[in-house]
Amino acid sequence: MNILRYEPHNLFHSAFDRLADDLMGFLPTPTGEGFLPRVDIVDEGKQLALEVEVPGIEKDALKVEVHQGVLTISGEKQATKLEDNHKVHRSERVYGAFKRSFTLPDNVNGEEVQAAFKNGVLRITLPKRPELAPKVVEINA
Amino acid sequence: MNIVHYEPGRVINTALERLAEDLMGMFPQAQAPGRFVPSVDISEIGDSLILQLEVPGIEKDAIKVEVHQGVLTVSGEKKVERQSQGKGVYRSERVFGAFKRTFTLPDEVNPEQVTAKQENGVLTITLHKRPETKPRQVTISYKD
Numbered sequence: 001m002n003i004l005r006y007e008p009h010n011l012f013h014s015a016f017d018r019l020a021d022d023l024m025g026f027l028p029t030p031t032g033e034g035f036l037p038r039v040d041i042v043d044e045g046k047q048l049a050l051e052v053e054v055p056g057i058e059k060d061a062l063k064v065e066v067h068q069g070v071l072t073i074s075g076e077k078q079a080t081k082l083e084d085n086h087k088v089h090r091s092e093r094v095y096g097a098f099k100r101s102f103t104l105p106d107n108v109n110g111e112e113v114q115a116a117f118k119n120g121v122l123r124i125t126l127p128k129r130p131e132l133a134p135k136v137v138e139i140n141a
Numbered sequence: 142m143n144i145v146h147y148e149p150g151r152v153i154n155t156a157l158e159r160l161a162e163d164l165m166g167m168f169p170q171a172q173a174p175g176r177f178v179p180s181v182d183i184s185e186i187g188d189s190l191i192l193q194l195e196v197p198g199i200e201k202d203a204i205k206v207e208v209h210q211g212v213l214t215v216s217g218e219k220k221v222e223r224q225s226q227g228k229g230v231y232r233s234e235r236v237f238g239a240f241k242r243t244f245t246l247p248d249e250v251n252p253e254q255v256t257a258k259q260e261n262g263v264l265t266i267t268l269h270k271r272p273e274t275k276p277r278q279v280t281i282s283y284k285d
Contacts, residue, residue, distance in 0.1 A: 039232060040230065040235045043229055044223060051235060053262070054197070056195065083186065086186040087184060087186070088184045090183040093180045093181070119262045120261045
């Protein structure tokens, strides 16, 4: 997806808005079972930062890739295997394989991407390219 | 809430089903739109009752776990850590804020034996049930 302004958890975003978002595909929703991590994208001045919520995932189960201007985050969140005498009372957590891709704007440098994983949040930063002054072209007579 | 069998994560597939659940107020997350409510998985194995709450991005010491009079309370605050400058926020899906979830524990749970562990954004609370006690027969004193 392109990086556009989007705030589904604004207090004024009602259940109906959320339904509309789902139907229009703005909020990527899993079809059937599946897990989609929440992502925040923030402009931090000198760099663009993405924060991906992936609690309960091991670092080795995550993959971050930049290719041709597209950043892709993928991995799998595994549920703890239950033995026979293990009884489930409540299951709110969502599990499964996931993949989310973001088209990077031109002003970030995909080659110098950094990723850190802490407290179940994957933080990806991309430094911005210095602004290039417009190049004035001399017209030959 | 009481710990009863409940699996909203399994049955919610279509947007319509999710809307129905929201309207029925069964989703704790839907009852407080825009506020952070950690998802919880509760299971039981042997004599242990295990709760796993998702608390991504929360530092240690920012969560409090309390057991009092048969009620387990988990509270804390999920704070925004970054500083945004320039154009600010492009996309905001994460939810932040103070949270509190309470769980009424079954009688057999021993409040003295509670452990909690926070790892990779998941808080795991383990409680132990007292061994089953046989009913105690009371002798009736009789006077004629």
